[in-house]
Amino acid sequence: MIRVAINGYGNLGRGAEQAIAKNEDMELVVVFTRRDPATVTTQGAPVAHVDDMPAWADKVDVCLNCGGSATDLIEQTPAAAALFNTVDSFDTHARIPEHFAAVDAAAKASGHVALISTGWDPGLFSMLRVLGEAVLPDGATTTFWGPGVSQGHSDALRRIDGVVDAKQYTRPVEATVAAVKAGDDVELTTRSMHTRECYVVAEEGADLARIEREIKEMPNYFADYDTTVNFITAEELAAEHAGIPHGGTVVRRGHTSDGVAETVNFELQLDSNPEFTGSVVAAMGRAAVRLAARGESGARTVFDVTLADLSAKTSQDLRAHYL
């Protein structure tokens, strides 16, 4: 059994907990938290304060760092990599080289493997981008996101004066997705690729026209998109928009000779973004343990793992039944 720790018990941490329960070769041995452990209730695993992590160094095969990218992981992953093999889902694209270097130093010093930036984007989408380009070098890769909830855009809506609560869905423009898959000539712009759909609960008596205008004119977040605004009640928001669905598509289209085109599509449709991300992080935990068992150490990414490393099956099983 792979002994797994979860570091951080928010949406992603709970998603990873569900995922570990689905994997017969894994057991959750501890959840680390910055809160008072007595206030955290898991589905059964013991809870320890992050300050007590060192006591678990010999009892954990891999630690899944489930904090946020904005501030948590940049410190959490190097700290955990000093004690354990680790996995994180660091997704601030511009800072990945810097994060890799810091984690690599910590992991090499302690002799552990630290898999960074897993999940689905970065993560599975990244893997498919590299795969698509490797098999179709003469082509173009296009990524569409959604339909799904954008947390950052939902937060931006909530900061508007008069907004009580809100949820924002990002949707790919289906006609553009179809055109890219078919290789039709289509201009790829912010507006042609995605729309933004807002469900907003306003304060009683708020100026709805002003709120809608502020949303649609908000630079970066909404101004460059076709944005729709729907005002709904708090009850409707709770009843119909409680989930955190997401997904997207990576399309690689390339030519293998003159006039001969091939298309590789990879698509995710997720009822729960954090549960699926947790599932990927858990599988990557298995891979980190396998890499470490081969004597590797340092930071790694999804580009450094094999399918055999990710699978609970033996190579013999995989060859006989999955090829």
Add this chain to the structure above:
Amino acid sequence: MIRVAINGYGNLGRGAEQAIAKNEDMELVVVFTRRDPATVTTQGAPVAHVDDMPAWADKVDVCLNCGGSATDLIEQTPAAAALFNTVDSFDTHARIPEHFAAVDAAAKASGHVALISTGWDPGLFSMLRVLGEAVLPDGATTTFWGPGVSQGHSDALRRIDGVVDAKQYTRPVEATVAAVKAGDDVELTTRSMHTRECYVVAEEGADLARIEREIKEMPNYFADYDTTVNFITAEELAAEHAGIPHGGTVVRRGHTSDGVAETVNFELQLDSNPEFTGSVVAAMGRAAVRLAARGESGARTVFDVTLADLSAKTSQDLRAHYL
């Protein structure tokens, strides 16, 4: 530059030749053939008889074995693996363990890496089946093939008395694909998953009703499917059915918790089956060279290569631009 040899110059060998030309880090140094080399014209590479392979042992980094699975590869790959790192696209699923063992012995004895059963199925589809199960262990994987040309079924049509030429397209039943992706309750049977569409050129004066009946009642090939038969002229066959398109879809749908489902779809739409297969084989050639450079030897499969092994880019580039 990776010095590549092609062993066998049929449709797949020519597809691999196109692919090598698209990869800036590869050069085609020789094409091996069982025919008289003087009768084989490539796009520029020298041609040598297979009996002269040993003379190329030090001049080739990887040999792409492009023979057929029925009889060629079972001998071709072990023979080539005694001299070179190799890649093949062996696709007789039931004999893969046996082929792996024979190739493994030859490659280990000579200190080379031999990647077997690459291409898209087996190959990319196999990778996605393992990836899908690793990230969604509680679920089901379904593979659909087509729309595309089935060579075996086209051959079966041509063996019918009164048939001059023919082409058979396999098509997934779109409603069934949609149901599987949506998780709707659908019975997966031979008939519910694929249809077979036949374009047949008959001899003048042949009994078309008899031919159509023989096709539709042919066991294994057509009897279990909804099969349509279209009689066309040799000119129409040449004008409208000259290509070798193919493709398919691997769907993994699983639950991450009660009532919460996630779907992973991987889809290929290929204008040219042999050119795309050749492209995958070429990328796998790069991976075989990388594995060998790390000191590995023996038989390997697509489950044993990383995305970094497949890519022409450096790991640093991949982290900075593809994650």
